[in-house]
Amino acid sequence: MRMGKTESSSKIALVLLLLFFFSGSGYRVRAASSLGINYGKVADNLPAPAEVVRIIQSISISKAKLYDTDPLVLKTFRNTDISFLVAVPNEDLGSLSEQTAATTWVQQNILLYYPDTQIIGIVVGNEIFGNDQTAQWPQVFPAMTSIYAALLSFGLQDKIMVSTTHSFAILSSSFPPSTGAFTESIANTYIKPILSFLSATGAPFMINAYPFFAYKDNPTTVSLGYVLFEPNDGVVDSSNGLLYYNMFDAQIDAVYWAIARLGYNNISILVSETGWPSAGDKDEVGATVENAQIYHTNLFQHLLKSTGTPLKPNISLDVYLFALFNEDQKTGPTSEKHYGLFQPDGSKVYSFDFSQLSTGFSHRWHLIFAATCMIGTWMTLLNL
Numbered sequence: 350m351r352m353g354k355t356e357s358s359s360k361i362a363l364v365l366l367l368l369f370f371f372s373g374s375g376y377r378v379r380a381a382s383s384l385g386i387n388y389g390k391v392a393d394n395l396p397a398p399a400e401v402v403r404i405i406q407s408i409s410i411s412k413a414k415l416y417d418t419d420p421l422v423l424k425t426f427r428n429t430d431i432s433f434l435v436a437v438p439n440e441d442l443g444s445l446s447e448q449t450a451a452t453t454w455v456q457q458n459i460l461l462y463y464p465d466t467q468i469i470g471i472v473v474g475n476e477i478f479g480n481d482q483t484a485q486w487p488q489v490f491p492a493m494t495s496i497y498a499a500l501l502s503f504g505l506q507d508k509i510m511v512s513t514t515h516s517f518a519i520l521s522s523s524f525p526p527s528t529g530a531f532t533e534s535i536a537n538t539y540i541k542p543i544l545s546f547l548s549a550t551g552a553p554f555m556i557n558a559y560p561f562f563a564y565k566d567n568p569t570t571v572s573l574g575y576v577l578f579e580p581n582d583g584v585v586d587s588s589n590g591l592l593y594y595n596m597f598d599a600q601i602d603a604v605y606w607a608i609a610r611l612g613y614n615n616i617s618i619l620v621s622e623t624g625w626p627s628a629g630d631k632d633e634v635g636a637t638v639e640n641a642q643i644y645h646t647n648l649f650q651h652l653l654k655s656t657g658t659p660l661k662p663n664i665s666l667d668v669y670l671f672a673l674f675n676e677d678q679k680t681g682p683t684s685e686k687h688y689g690l691f692q693p694d695g696s697k698v699y700s701f702d703f704s705q706l707s708t709g710f711s712h713r714w715h716l717i718f719a720a721t722c723m724i725g726t727w728m729t730l731l732n733l
């Protein structure tokens with residue numbers, strides 16, 4: 350049967366509309382990696398939180414991570430488009446294994462601000478197994494489970510994830526990546542229960558990854574191009590033939606391997622800190638403004654491609670840069686005070702541009718395609 354003009358027009362319109370919707374879902378399937386920023390405050394000269402909202406928005410970033418639950422920050426960021434990972438400071442872990450204490454903590458530090466302030470996760474302790482405060486080691490897992498139980502009692506367990514951040518130093522082996530393993534003294538006792546928790550709840554394993562440390566410790570054997578994502582010959586993992594062109598990917602895959610060695614294959618990784626200092630002591634080789642700028646620029650381009658790592662291709666990665674500001678009250682080597690993208694006065698330490706975050710490539714193509722479909726639909730409906 351021959352279709353009338355109106356009938357065929359509406360069929361074409363329908364097809365175009367369907368294309369419009371599928372182009373949208375297709376874009377979401379391969380989600381882009383996302384970029385966040387650590388809002389550290391170990392300083393006496395930082396701008397007020399209201400100014401920090403403006404600074405974070407000005408660089409197109411919409412995810413931030415705190416090292417506490419600073420009431421002023423959480424209040425100030427109400428009704429903004431910026432989401433937060435907040436944290437239980439290490440010294441508070443001990444008291445939170447008790448369920449009543451954990452529930453009160455969630456009421457006072459989360460419920461008071463959520464959902465006006467978008468809190469998407471709670472980091473229960475920072476780099477506990479990488480420090481020598483061994484008394485805190487047994488405190489992490491019980492605090493994680495009681496905080497999770499508190500969220501569950503408020504029906505928030507699927508809205509707010511619970512995890513803890515780890516120093517890369519908890520790996521006893523990381524190169525080649527396939528040898529990745531956690532230090533034996535903590536692997537079964539402390540890390541395994543945490544992995545079991547993450548696997549059950551779907552929260553990511555959070556790692557702080559700094560190729561800078563590896564370079565600084567071995568500047569003659571580690572190539573600068575490899576740590577800065579610059580063109581280089583790559584390094585082969587001989588056990589599986591995978592080729593690595595940057596240390597960042599190699600470090601992440603080493604963590605995947607270490608997790609797999611303890612029997613878990615469905616835990617995602619979130620890079621809770623990475624960065625490069627723009628200044629340092631004489632022996633902190635590579636800590637320069639130029640290298641910091643190259644590291645951030647190339648890391649950003651790498652994440653935009655959403656290619657994943659050689660071991661886990663196509664898996665997008667959430668990465669939180671360290672850090673928003675140079676922090677003058679940080680102790681340790683000089684570099685510690687110079688990880689910031691910004692000076693305390695709000696000026697950039699070096700120029701960088703993350704504006705593609707708001708219009709990533711795939712997103713832009715989707716919009717162009719969607720617009721074409723819409724115009725096509727209207728033209729068909731109007732019988733043009």
Ligand SMILES: *[C@@H]1O[C@H](CO)[C@@H](O)[C@H](O)[C@H]1NC(C)=O
Pocket residue numbers: 547548549550551552615
């Ligand atoms: C991981 O696998 C375990 C065991 O099959 C399952 O119970 C759990 O729900 C899975 N977790 C995720 C996040 O898929």
Ligand SMILES: *[C@@H]1O[C@H](CO)[C@@H](O)[C@H](O)[C@H]1NC(C)=O
Pocket residue numbers: 662663
């Ligand atoms: C990753 O994505 C590419 C391009 O979309 C595809 O060709 C490849 O098969 C994917 N790899 C995996 C392991 O899913």
